Amino acid sequence: MPVTGFLIRHVQWPLMERLKENRTRHYLRELQHAQKVSHEQLLDRQSQKLGRLLQHAVQNVPAYASFAADWDHSPVTPERFLQRLPVLTKTHFRQYADEYLTKGALSNKLIGNRTGGSTGEPTRFYLDRLAVERYEAARWLGLSWHGIQIGDPCVMIWGSPLELNQQQARQYRWKERWLKNRLLLSAYELDERRLETHLTLIQRFRPAYLYGYASALHTLAEMMLNRGWTVGVPLKGVVSTAESLHEHQRKKIAEAFLAPVINEYGARDGGIIAFQCSEDRMHAFSENCYLEVVDPITSLPLYPGESGVLLVTDLHNTVMPRLRYQLGDMVALSPDACSCGINYPLLETIDGREDDMFISQNGQYVHGHYFNHIVRNLESFRTFQIIQHEPQSLSLKLVKEPGRFHSADEDRLLAGIRTALGEVSVQVAYVDQIAPTGSGKFRYAIRECPLTSAQPME
Numbered sequence: 103m104p105v106t107g108f109l110i111r112h113v114q115w116p117l118m119e120r121l122k123e124n125r126t127r128h129y130l131r132e133l134q135h136a137q138k139v140s141h142e143q144l145l146d147r148q149s150q151k152l153g154r155l156l157q158h159a160v161q162n163v164p165a166y167a168s169f170a171a172d173w174d175h176s177p178v179t180p181e182r183f184l185q186r187l188p189v190l191t192k193t194h195f196r197q198y199a200d201e202y203l204t205k206g207a208l209s210n211k212l213i214g215n216r217t218g219g220s221t222g223e224p225t226r227f228y229l230d231r232l233a234v235e236r237y238e239a240a241r242w243l244g245l246s247w248h249g250i251q252i253g254d255p256c257v258m259i260w261g262s263p264l265e266l267n268q269q270q271a272r273q274y275r276w277k278e279r280w281l282k283n284r285l286l287l288s289a290y291e292l293d294e295r296r297l298e299t300h301l302t303l304i305q306r307f308r309p310a311y312l313y314g315y316a317s318a319l320h321t322l323a324e325m326m327l328n329r330g331w332t333v334g335v336p337l338k339g340v341v342s343t344a345e346s347l348h349e350h351q352r353k354k355i356a357e358a359f360l361a362p363v364i365n366e367y368g369a370r371d372g373g374i375i376a377f378q379c380s381e382d383r384m385h386a387f388s389e390n391c392y393l394e395v396v397d398p399i400t401s402l403p404l405y406p407g408e409s410g411v412l413l414v415t416d417l418h419n420t421v422m423p424r425l426r427y428q429l430g431d432m433v434a435l436s437p438d439a440c441s442c443g444i445n446y447p448l449l450e451t452i453d454g455r456e457d458d459m460f461i462s463q464n465g466q467y468v469h470g471h472y473f474n475h476i477v478r479n480l481e482s483f484r485t486f487q488i489i490q491h492e493p494q495s496l497s498l499k500l501v502k503e504p505g506r507f508h509s510a511d512e513d514r515l516l517a518g519i520r521t522a523l524g525e526v527s528v529q530v531a532y533v534d535q536i537a538p539t540g541s542g543k544f545r546y547a548i549r550e551c552p553l554t555s556a557q558p559m560e
């Protein structure tokens with residue numbers, strides 16, 4: 103197995119660089135250099151990139167053309183100017199996506215992508231190679247903080263590439279295996295019957311690390327712990343991505359795989375935004391993106407430490423710039439410096455999806471974690487899903503923990519829900535299992551009604 107890693111590092115990457123002009127490793131070196139420069143220098147570098155992006159956007163992107171005159175005569179910093187632009191919601195972007203495409207962008211340079219649509223309609227957008235390679239570089243930098251290098255064998259627990267036919271899927275798996283040293287296990291096939299087969303595959307492959315959705319890694323970990331099985335391979339880490347990583351999940355994953363759990367914060371339509379360091383703090387890649395945290399209703403900026411709606415501006419995607427893109431997560435920035443020696447700014451918290459945020463009868467926001475916390479403290483339930491259809495109408499699916507179920511726990515759970523949300527109606531149903539969403543992710547808490555009547559600027 104080390105042969106594959108060696109070939110990837112010493113033959114395949116240099117070839118990709120020469121023949122395809124892939125610049126990922128070049129960007130990785132830039133990021134490695136930047137993580138050591140001072141906080142002020144990082145801000146300055148970011149500001150210059152933001153200025154160039156704004157200049158490009160007002161000149162070449164129809165959606166931002168109306169800001170051109172203002173930009174030309176504006177004495178304010180790029181950061182202040184950016185605040186004059188409206189928040190870009192996904193709904194607005196989906197409706198007017200063509201307006202965000204750079205005039206004259208060559209179609210053969212565009213890399214199409216879309217979100218999985220686990221929370222509704224998929225968002226389609228374009229990137230260019232530069233932006234994709236910058237994301238890749240950010241991921242490799244984050245992995246390098248944990249001793250993982252390009253070409254190290256990886257088992258990915260992932261949603262199947264659904265859009266592929268059988269032959270394409272075979273090719274995809276072959277490329278993953280031999281060009282990337284990655285073995286793919288489907289997040290949809292994690293059940294008790296296949297557990298032994300999966301563990302055998304992992305043991306034979308001898309990965310240096312695992313990579314997958316928090317919920318999928320957690321499911322695998324629970325099954326292993328229930329049977330007292332271990333993976334039998336020393337791992338540098340287990341990387342959780344694409345979903346909120348809850349504390350109880352982190353503990354189970356670490357216990358089952360006997361390895362550190364590393365959180366990557368990224369999204370298809372937001373890039374690789376932040377990565378956990380050796381001190382367990384989340385560093386944001388300020389060289390790649392500019393982050394703002396604003397109030398969910400007024401869209402006014404919040405102070406570090408205050409949780410609000412995250413707006414992402416990708417500093418490198420010039421074929422389809424999305425400025426102040428509302429990714430759909432609630433986070434807080436941090437004013438702290440980290441003791442790990444990396445100077446990239448910190449995120450204080452990542453509170454999860456805005457869609458996981460419930461609204462109470464008196465207008466308070468209640469995060470989905472709250473319900474999770476209650477259920478974790480009751481023995482009776484293996485898992486659950488709560489959906490807020492309307493502010494006063496919810497449904498709750500529960501999966502019993504065999505042998506530990508007490509009906510009084512249902513009353514406790516309902517009481518907890520009403521303490522937070524007020525006198526709401528809750529339809530309770532007991533089910534055998536709760537299926538993941540279309541993209542293979544699992545969601546505990548889903549809000550279907552609008553958070554407020556006052557939506558951000560469209």
Ligand SMILES: [Zn+2]
Pocket residue numbers: 379380381382383385440441442443444
């Ligand atoms: Zn750190």
